[in-house]
Every structure is written in structure tokens, then in C-alpha cells.
Amino acid sequence: LIIKHRLVYKPMFDSTDNVISSQHGRQCYYFSISSLTWSESRDECRQKEGDLVQIDSREEEKMNSEWDMFWIGLTDSEKEGTWLWVDGSPLNESLTFWIHGEPDNRAWYNPDGEDCVMMGKRAGAPDLKCWFDESCKYTRRSICEKPA
Numbered sequence: 001l002i003i004k005h006r007l008v009y010k011p012m013f014d015s016t017d018n019v020i021s022s023q024h025g026r027q028c029y030y031f032s033i034s035s036l037t038w039s040e041s042r043d044e045c046r047q048k049e050g051d052l053v054q055i056d057s058r059e060e061e062k063m064n065s066e067w068d069m070f071w072i073g074l075t076d077s078e079k080e081g082t083w084l085w086v087d088g089s090p091l092n093e094s095l096t097f098w099i100h101g102e103p104d105n106r107a108w109y110n111p112d113g114e115d116c117v118m119m120g121k122r123a124g125a126p127d128l129k130c131w132f133d134e135s136c137k138y139t140r141r142s143i144c145e146k147p148a
């Protein structure tokens with residue numbers, strides 16, 4: 001069941017519609033099926049009356065059971081090394097999930113560096129996702145968030 005211009009939230013994968021969504025606390029999440037750039041992913045979330053997810057707790061970080069990599073709403077595209085969420089709030093440095101060695105802003109893959117953040121699984125920690133900075137031009141799935 002897909003309703004255009006509105007997110008449909010149900011806590012399962014629907015093989016007919018390919019919609020993946022869930023509710024956690026006071027937020028609803030949409031796990032996209034499209035692989036898009038970070039900006040395109042943000043546009044898709046906004047079209048669905050949400051935005052890219054902001055990770056505010058360890059519980060929220062663990063909600064994704066997928067093995068895929070997803071864009072989240074964190075970027076340092078305004079100023080290198082200053083990480084901001086899509087709402088403009090700064091990253092709480094006491095609540096981060098960077099994998100060892102990240103963020104690294106590798107410019108040898110892309111001269112623009114790595115200014116957007118994706119979330120994925122880490123080997124040996126199946127309940128905890130890890131963050132990686134990556135070029136915003138790469139395509140990934142994304143997680144959108146909006147109030148329940």
C-alpha cells in the first residue's frame with residue numbers, strides 16, 4: 001500500500017510494494033528502496049514530509065536491521081570538520097557512532113572529499129551500526145524520519 005505524497009508506516013517489508021518502514025518512539029522512519037545521492041535522498045525525504053534521519057540515541061542507532069548502507073542527515077559540507085544535522089544542530093560529540101578511522105575525508109576517491117554520512121553494519125557488532133563519511137555524490141539508500 002503506497003499513498004502518494006504521504007508516508008505509509010508499517011513495521012514490515014511489503015514484498016508487493018517494496019515499502020520498508022517502522023515506528024520507534026515518537027518518530028516514524030522510511031527506509032528507501034532507491035539508491036540516490038545524499039541531496040537527492042534529502043529531497044525524497046522532504047517530498048514525504050520528513051527529512052533524513054538524525055540519530056539522537058543508541059536505541060535509534062540500533063533500529064535498522066538491514067545490512068545495507070544508508071544515508072543519514074549528517075554533513076560537514078558547510079565547513080570541513082564541523083558536523084551538522086539537517087536541522088542545523090551540531091553533532092553531539094558524546095553520542096557518535098563513527099567506525100574506527102572515520103571521518104577521514106578521503107579526497108583521493110573524489111577531489112571534493114567526503115562530506116556526507118552513511119550508516120552501516122560493523123562486523124562483530126550486529127546490533128550497532130557505524131558511521132562512515134563518504135562523497136555526497138555516491139548513491140545509497142536512505143532513512144527518512146518524521147514525527148509520529
